[in-house]
Amino acid sequence: MKKSLLAVGSVALDSVETPFGKVRDVLGGSATFFSAAARFFLPVSIVAVVGKDFPAKYLRFIKSLGVNTSGLEVAQGKTFRWQGYYDYDLNSAKTLRTELNVFQSFDPKLSASHKSCKSVFLANIDPKLQYSVLNQIKSPSLVACDTMNYWIGTQKEALLKLLKHVDIFLCNDAEARELSKEYNLIQCAKWILKRGPKLLVIKKGEHGVLCFSKNFLFLAPAFLLESVMDPTGAGDSFAGGFIGYLASQPKLEEQVIRRAIIYGSVLASYNVESFSLDRLAKLKRPDLLKRFDLFKKVTHF
Amino acid sequence: MKKSLLAVGSVALDSVETPFGKVRDVLGGSATFFSAAARFFLPVSIVAVVGKDFPAKYLRFIKSLGVNTSGLEVAQGKTFRWQGYYDYDLNSAKTLRTELNVFQSFDPKLSASHKSCKSVFLANIDPKLQYSVLNQIKSPSLVACDTMNYWIGTQKEALLKLLKHVDIFLCNDAEARELSKEYNLIQCAKWILKRGPKLLVIKKGEHGVLCFSKNFLFLAPAFLLESVMDPTGAGDSFAGGFIGYLASQPKLEEQVIRRAIIYGSVLASYNVESFSLDRLAKLKRPDLLKRFDLFKKVTHF
Numbered sequence: 001m002k003k004s005l006l007a008v009g010s011v012a013l014d015s016v017e018t019p020f021g022k023v024r025d026v027l028g029g030s031a032t033f034f035s036a037a038a039r040f041f042l043p044v045s046i047v048a049v050v051g052k053d054f055p056a057k058y059l060r061f062i063k064s065l066g067v068n069t070s071g072l073e074v075a076q077g078k079t080f081r082w083q084g085y086y087d088y089d090l091n092s093a094k095t096l097r098t099e100l101n102v103f104q105s106f107d108p109k110l111s112a113s114h115k116s117c118k119s120v121f122l123a124n125i126d127p128k129l130q131y132s133v134l135n136q137i138k139s140p141s142l143v144a145c146d147t148m149n150y151w152i153g154t155q156k157e158a159l160l161k162l163l164k165h166v167d168i169f170l171c172n173d174a175e176a177r178e179l180s181k182e183y184n185l186i187q188c189a190k191w192i193l194k195r196g197p198k199l200l201v202i203k204k205g206e207h208g209v210l211c212f213s214k215n216f217l218f219l220a221p222a223f224l225l226e227s228v229m230d231p232t233g234a235g236d237s238f239a240g241g242f243i244g245y246l247a248s249q250p251k252l253e254e255q256v257i258r259r260a261i262i263y264g265s266v267l268a269s270y271n272v273e274s275f276s277l278d279r280l281a282k283l284k285r286p287d288l289l290k291r292f293d294l295f296k297k298v299t300h301f
Numbered sequence: 302m303k304k305s306l307l308a309v310g311s312v313a314l315d316s317v318e319t320p321f322g323k324v325r326d327v328l329g330g331s332a333t334f335f336s337a338a339a340r341f342f343l344p345v346s347i348v349a350v351v352g353k354d355f356p357a358k359y360l361r362f363i364k365s366l367g368v369n370t371s372g373l374e375v376a377q378g379k380t381f382r383w384q385g386y387y388d389y390d391l392n393s394a395k396t397l398r399t400e401l402n403v404f405q406s407f408d409p410k411l412s413a414s415h416k417s418c419k420s421v422f423l424a425n426i427d428p429k430l431q432y433s434v435l436n437q438i439k440s441p442s443l444v445a446c447d448t449m450n451y452w453i454g455t456q457k458e459a460l461l462k463l464l465k466h467v468d469i470f471l472c473n474d475a476e477a478r479e480l481s482k483e484y485n486l487i488q489c490a491k492w493i494l495k496r497g498p499k500l501l502v503i504k505k506g507e508h509g510v511l512c513f514s515k516n517f518l519f520l521a522p523a524f525l526l527e528s529v530m531d532p533t534g535a536g537d538s539f540a541g542g543f544i545g546y547l548a549s550q551p552k553l554e555e556q557v558i559r560r561a562i563i564y565g566s567v568l569a570s571y572n573v574e575s576f577s578l579d580r581l582a583k584l585k586r587p588d589l590l591k592r593f594d595l596f597k598k599v600t601h602f
Binding site for chain 2: 019088183184185186187204207208210216217218219220221224225226227228255258259261262296298299300301
């Protein structure tokens with residue numbers, strides 16, 4: 001059976017301001033950024049919900065990326081909206097407004113074909129929902145999930161229950177600390193790796209990525225850019241490149257995982273070069289290979 | 302002539318509190334940390350001043366490291382003292398008290414043998430003093446300097462005058478931004494590299510190091526540690542490993558510079574594992590090689 005990857009998360013309309021520009025109601029959402037990055041490595045299907053107001057041009061755009069949208073429900077009501085801004089310190093978003101809208105009652109029922117997917121990425125949504133989706137998948141061989149501080153604070157038990165069934169857990173450094181109640185990141189990793197995941201990926205934004213397993217450690221700086229326009233979606237495009245590459249490979253070996261981390265970093269680095277999905281839309285496969293090689297050039301010694 | 306390295310800076314008594322312990326009036330200072338790290342690669346001489354109260358055991362200790370202390374003046378008055386604390390976020394020190402004491406009138410006159418040194422590290426002191434020391438050196442072939450936000454704020458012209466004669470400039474990310482008035486670090490580097498230095502090394506503490514030249518870029522994460530006791534001296538022990546290795550090599554080639562950055566990171570990583578110079582004192586050359594190899598293992602892909 002041909003490999004494919006299912007991504008469950010949000011498709012959103014983002015309004016973002018950074019020191020370098022301002023956009024209103026542009027395409028965003030975790031499933032969108034993730035799939036726009038992962039599609040370079042294998043076919044991707046998204047499971048998400050939008051409202052009746054979701055612009056037809058954005059739907060056409062997602063399809064034009066080659067992403068399977070059969071699981072994208074159009075519900076009565078308005079699309080999920082996020083508004084935020086970034087200061088010169090582009091590493092942390094300040095949320096001005098979150099309108100869940102149709103996302104509030106999101107409770108996906110997977111189609112027969114989605115149920116037989118082998119690889120799944122559960123983007124940052126309520127851990128109970130992540131669990132319910134995972135439960136519908138017949139025999140997944142690669143399960144990855146993301147989360148955020150809000151769920152660690154309000155749904156910790158549900159998150160820990162989910163983690164028992166997850167192969168790869170992605171979070172940022174503050175979230176790893178909040179979840180484990182440890183400060184040192186190696187201690188955080190030990191705590192989290194005992195709760196189920198085989199791999200923990202700690203994302204530090206412009207400061208790079210730490211990847212932990214029981215058997216090895218891998219550290220990667222972020223690719224250094226001369227111009228960062230908008231960091232929105234950096235984490236999800238990282239996850240898309242990382243999980244996409246992994247899911248396309250025959251085995252989850254150490255060397256494959258290291259390369260996957262770099263592909264994730266490459267996708268994230270392209271994504272932040274413009275607002276919304278503007279850069280990812282134009283990206284070609286040779287661009288990935290070029291920056292992958294450059295990554296090696298600036299890090300190896 | 303045998304290679305040797307001159308380090309001009311402070312020898313201090315530090316009082317430090319971190320979440321992991323507390324020490325009072327222990328050995329510290331930029332020249333001390335620097336030389337304790339650089340001594341692994343070539344003979345090091347320090348030029349600094351202490352007061353009559355400087356404990357004989359610390360002088361014996363510095364000598365026991367093989368560091369040449371003929372340029373360590375003992376002046377009337379008290380030794381330079383620094384008191385600071387670190388929170389769980391060990392990346393930034395909070396200064397509680399700085400007593401310059403004998404350091405206030407520090408105006409070193411180099412001996413004949415120091416004047417003929419080929420490599421010199423001007424640790425973080427008044428840029429006018431750094432310049433005056435540099436002027437006494439006959440024909441230096443490798444000049445490196447560090448600075449801090451205080452000098453950028455109060456002695457910017459003197460610092461820029463010094464930079465014209467400096468091969469390698471080390472600073473942290475906030476200082477690079479403050480000096481260049483750019484936010485993006487590549488832009489900062491372009492600005493600084495136009496002012497004289499051939500190499501700029503931006504230290505980001507636990508987030509690693511960025512090394513810029515006109516011809517290449519090198520990014521290194523920090524070595525990840527399970528236990529960090531006290532970050533005091535991390536920047537100076539980094540500089541000691543980095544400049545020490547460089548000064549010991551026949552040519553400043555790109556590959557040599559990359560390895561030097563890793564040696565700097567290795568020395569800094571050992572230094573922060575204990576208070577004062579406790580860890581550096583016990584360090585053996587095989588420890589360096591071991592962690593250098595491990596660094597490659599956790600970063601290459």
